[in-house]
Amino acid sequence: MSDFSILGGPPSKRDDESTVENGTARDDRETDADRRLDPPPGDATTALHRARLYSLLALGLERPGGDGGLETCDITALVDAAAAIDGTVEDAATTVSDHLTDTTGLADRWASLFGVEEGHTVSPYELTYLPGPLLTNVRQLADIRGFYDAFGLEVGEEMPYRGDHICYLTEFLGHLCLREAHLRRAGDDEGVAVVVDARRTFVEDHLGRWFWRFAGDVSAHDDGVYAALADLLAALVEDEIATLDLDPEWVPDTLEVTEWNEGIFGETGRGCGGCGADASGLDGLDGDPQRGGVPTTDDLPRGPRPDRPNGS
Amino acid sequence: MPQVYNWQLDREVEFPYEEARPDRQWAAMFDLNKCISCQTCTLACKTTWTHEEGQEHMFWNNVETKPYGSHPVGWDKRTLSDMGSMEWDGDTYEGDTIFETEDVDWDDPENHPTEEDINEDVAGFMPGTDDWRYPNLGEDEPAGERMEPDMHFDEDTHPIWFFYLPRICNHCTYAGCAGGCPVQAIYKRPEDGVVLIDREECEARLVCNETCPYKKAQFNPAESISQKCVGCYPKTEDGRAPQCFENCLGKIRLHGYINPPEEADDSDPTEEPTNPMDFLVHQKEIALPLYPQFGLEPNVYYIPPTTAPVDYLEQLFGPGVEDAFETYRAIGDGDEPALEGLLNLMGSTEWSLTAFEVDGDEAVGYYEGDEVGRVPITEPQAERDRADEVDGEEVYRLDIT
Structure with a gap:
């Protein structure tokens, strides 16, 4: 007979408890000190630039017509912000700027591309792009809402979209970047690590998986401001993936009928x-x-x- | 030899580890007379816990049709056939449990589960890939006599029968999965007796898949660990009933905590709040464990279905079936108002019930002293005639309420 009892806490934790009691250390276990993250590389100004660009995308991909839309943006500042990040991002932002000189018919164009009135030509919702049946993908929606909750955000009652809408995702990323900028200026390294880690996970698990499908679909159906915004989104997220060293699991390149029900339904x-x-x-x-x-x-x-x- | 006391078998049984009971034991009661196999429980669990890659075959909660259904294929018959004679002397089990079948001396260090081939020392089998392919095997297939056009059933036990058996992990007192694990990665939580697999320690030896006779420890090839029902402990820690309980359309499920008989709550619910699981299992003996002869003291209890034959049910639930039927019939006759009230409380609240009492003509449920449910003991009911004459022929009804 051994001293082991099936009654007790997780065996892996029992070992930890016994090492505390014995005053010994196990070198194969990560300690809290090990887990403490060094502040990720970056600076407050770049974070602020990213926040501005994400906010531009959130405004641009929302249905036009409300107060505080694209027309309220300081486009020159946005192009400057993009230039501070990457040349490709700057080019994309410049193209957006060029298209914003004339915004007539923007609402109709948005409705045609993303509106429910004609059915989505291009879906602005993440769940559409994920492989597998909706039944199991709803967990991703819960995950997204969990991110919003964790940072004290919620979708406004007057907002008509589901939580995985592209304008919310970009707005959330903008919010994280804005927080990062403030935390860096306050010298809060732990806070910076938390918000950057959240952004890293959010991009890798969500927007980073399907932004390229969205951008490709928009470009296939539009050659105006929305194609320019989609290009800017792609440039910005690609830069994020490179900067944060991410490896998102890309969604399939076509809307696929999933393996288990293919041929049946x-x-x-x-x-x-x-x-x-x-x-x-x-x-x-x-x-x-x-x-x-x-x-x-x-x-x-x-x-x-x-x-x-x-x-x- | 290590001996632990198993009250369900009324004797000491062999088990590789010493007896150790939790502070309180997670427990459940399912009324099989109410289950309609809608599988809402199955999906509630599936969408919560087992929808990831590597879990396609997993149903921590499944509902199978008895006698012909089983998931994985033949899970119960194949273990029973390993166990030989399973005789009872009254309430005492005289056959072998799964840890006794092979006459292994568990005190001998060579036989300790951490040594090789523990699975050879325990009755049971390792389900193969194909065994997981047919969760709906035998669904709705009746047993018994051949159906004739003019048949009607007047007796409680029907000549043609089947019933639905919802199954989850039994969070056994002497968990077979934990008893067999060669790396001691499976444990019971002291605070509620929920059996969990420590994913940090699991080395995917798969022995638990074999030594759990209920086949509720299942291998996840994508993660290369075994996984099992967690009793929805994140919910129960807050007092909420598990997903498969809360979503049960038939309201057949009750979640609570049970004591061993010598510590059972023997109070009278017409006078004071009483532990509902102790009341059902120990006082009224209307809810019975599934395959108690496996020897693990499972903690999910079933009110057996009155339409199925007693000899078959005794194989599943032990010798208490006749008495359980008698008590169940007494509820229908209005002679057991406290039981009737408790059965009506089931599914009336999303909370677990730690106590209930009768308050006038209502039953009241509590969680940790807070009232969480109140229902009438006897619901208004209309009863139709047993038979009608239609076009000169008598037409019988199976369900007249």
Whole structure:
């Protein structure tokens, strides 16, 4: 018989407790001191520049027409901010600046690209780009909201978008950069490490996985300010990935029907993926394409109607 | 030989480690008469805990149809066939448990679980990849007589039957997974008896997959560790019932904490707040453990389904089935108002219940002294005739309420 009991805390922690009692140290365990992060490289000014650019993207990718939109931005300052980060980012910011000289028809263009009124030509939502059924991807939505919660932020009640909308993601990254700038100026190294670590994780787990798909889709459907904004987003995030030495797991380059339901549900598998609805039962209900594919009673299979019982 | 006392078998049993009970023991009760196998529990758990890569085959909570369903395939029959005769003398189990089948001397250091081949010393099997492929095997397949067009069932036990068996980790007092782990990475938490795998220590030896006879320790090939139901401890620590309990549409589940018989709460719920698990399991003996003869003192208890034959149910739940039926029928007759109230409290709150009492014609549930649920003991009910005459023929109803 050994002294081990199945009753107790995690065995890995029991070892730690016993080393404390014995006054000995185990050299293969990370201590709190080891975990304390050195302040990541960077400076307050660059952080502020990033914050401005992310804020520009958040404003630019939101539906135009509200107060405080793109037209309120100091474009010259933004181009200067981009120049301080990277030449590619500067070029992209300059192109955005060029397109902002005439913003007529911007709302219609946004609606055509991202609005629900015509269906999304390009989805501004992260979950759309992730592989696998929506049923399991909702966890990513919870993860995103967890980031907002952790920094005391929440989506305003008047805001109409789901938490994984591109304008929220960029606004959140801008907020983190702004905090970093303040913390650096205050000399709070631990605080800087926390916010930079959060940004690192957020970019790697979320925006860094799919920004390139979003940017590519926007460029394929637009050649104006939104293509320029998408290019700026791509340049900025690529710079983030290089600077923070990230390795995001990229989403597939096409909207894929996931492995488990491929061949069973076909494209309908992109639904929730949980109920196992069988699209084959809809054969014959495809409807007339001239009517937009909406089935009517004319499309229903014909057959004898069962007699009803008396009195019912 | 190491001996630990197993009250469910009314005797000492062999186990590789000394007896050690937690401060309180996480416990559950499922009323099988209510389960409709909607699998909401399964999905509530799946979407919370096991939706990542490497967990595709995992169902920490599953619902299978008995007698023909099993996940993994044949999990119970294959272990039972290893165990030989499983006779009871009254309430005392006379057969071998899974740790006794091979007549291993657990005091001999060579047989200690940390040595090689512990899995050879315990009854059971290692599920193969194919065994995890069929979670719906045998679903809704009836047993018994052949169905005839003019049949109707008047007896409690039906000649054609099946029932649904929801299963989660039993957080056993003598956990088979922990008893078998060769690197001692599995443990019971002292504060609530929840059985957990320490992911830092797990070396993926897979012995727990074999020595848990309920097959609730499962290998994750993506992470190269074994994983299991965690009893939703992040919720229960705050007093909330686990996901599969809170989401149960049929309200068949009760979460609480149980004491061993000698420490059980024997108070009267018509007079003072009483531990509901102790009341169901020890006082009323209406809820029974699943396969107690495995010898692990599982802590999920079941009210057996009255439509299934007693001999089959006794194999699953031990010798208390007839008595449990009698008590269950007494509830229907209005002779057990406290039990009736408690069964109505189930699913009425998202909180775990640590006590309940009868207050007039209502049952009241508590968590740590705070009222968390209040329901009528007898709900208004309309009863239709057992048979109607339609077009000159008598038409019987199976469900008349």
